[in-house]
Amino acid sequence: MASLCLSPLVRSPRGQWRETLPTCKLERYYLDDTDMTLHYSISGLEFFCSNSKTAVYKGSLKLPDQEDASVFEHEADMYEIHLRDLQDRVIPHCYGLFQYNAEDGKVSSFLVLGDCGSPIDDPRNFTNLYKSKVIDAVYFIHFAGFTHGDLSYHNILNKDGCPFIIDFETAKPHVCGVKEKLFIGEERKELGCTEMMRCAALVRAWANSYVKLEGIYTFLRVDLRRGNMDYLLSHLRHCNSDPTVYRPYVEQLVEQVEARRERYRNIPLEERLIVPE
Ligand SMILES: [Zn+2]
Known part of the structure; x- marks a missing residue:
């Protein structure tokens, strides 16, 4: 129901209109079935002109305080309609949106949610388990x-080891491009969804991008591959004019990284593919 508040009280300077204007909230008269919860107010009212049946006043119209x-x-729509099935699982229980319409037309809204920790x-x-739960x-x-x-971090709450996502102010419809699961500790790969990539970075889901050859050099993980030895050794020229002396150590490092890569690659497809519920 739209409403209107008038202030202050105004009297006609010439006394034709002695009655005061109402200060209570005026309800909008609709010509059709339209009904919107909008609250207008007009301040600084002055008498403008009148005839035998009507009077015209002038004032400043304050547009509805819709934003809040x-x-x-x-x-509230996100909690109660679109993500309703996720309440108490990954989003808090929602008890509803409550609103207070103040005299000045300002609307105060209170969204009441169940406590989901800090x-x-x-x-x-x-732990890796917790990272997986957030993802x-x-x-x-x-x-x-x-x-x-x-x-x-502010929008992910933890309650007894379970993450709950809050604050859906900027939530938008989305068709997710993720087809395969992300396994904690695997090498960074493209997931097909910007927000999932952000989430993975937020919880540090990927393996470290850098791998140290202790005391000698720090390589980029993606470079550590069999068949890439000459390129890797070329980085070590500054340590020794003959970097091939490091070959056994670099080979060992490459084998460790490749073995790990292999482990994730060998996860069966049925475990990798995501089947949305
Ligand atoms: Zn997505």
Whole structure:
């Protein structure tokens, strides 16, 4: 129901209109079935002119304070409609959106959610299991057809070892391009979804991008491949005019990285493929 508030009280300077204007909230009269919750107010009213049946006043119209309310309405829609099935699993239980219409026409909105703990902090403290749970929580939201839009530590709460995602102010419809699961500790790969890549980086899901040959050099993990030995040794010329002396050590490092790569590559396809619920 749209409403209008008038202030201050105005009297006609010439006394034709002695009655005061109402200060209570006026409800909008609709000519059709349209009904919107918008609250207008007009301040600084002055008498403008009149005839025998009507009077005209002039004042400043304050447009509806929609932003606060609509932001919450969008968020409430996310909890109560679009992601309803994820309540109590990866998003908090939502008890509803409550609104208070103040005298000045301002709308205060309160979205009431179940307690889901505190925001997560340092991902170095996360176990691989916890990292997987965060990734899965975001997958669920994506496969329900939405991106979060503002994924950060502040918007991931931890309750008894379970992550809950909050703050869907900027959530948008989304068709997720992720086809295969991300396994914690595997080498960084393209997932086909920007927000999932962000999520993986946030929880430090990938293997470290750098690998140290202790005391000598730090290689990029992606460079450590069989068949790439000459290129790898060329980085060590500054340590020794004959970098081939390091060959056995570099080969050992390459074998470690390749073995790990192989382990992830050999995960059966049925475990890798994502089947949205
Ligand atoms: Zn996605």
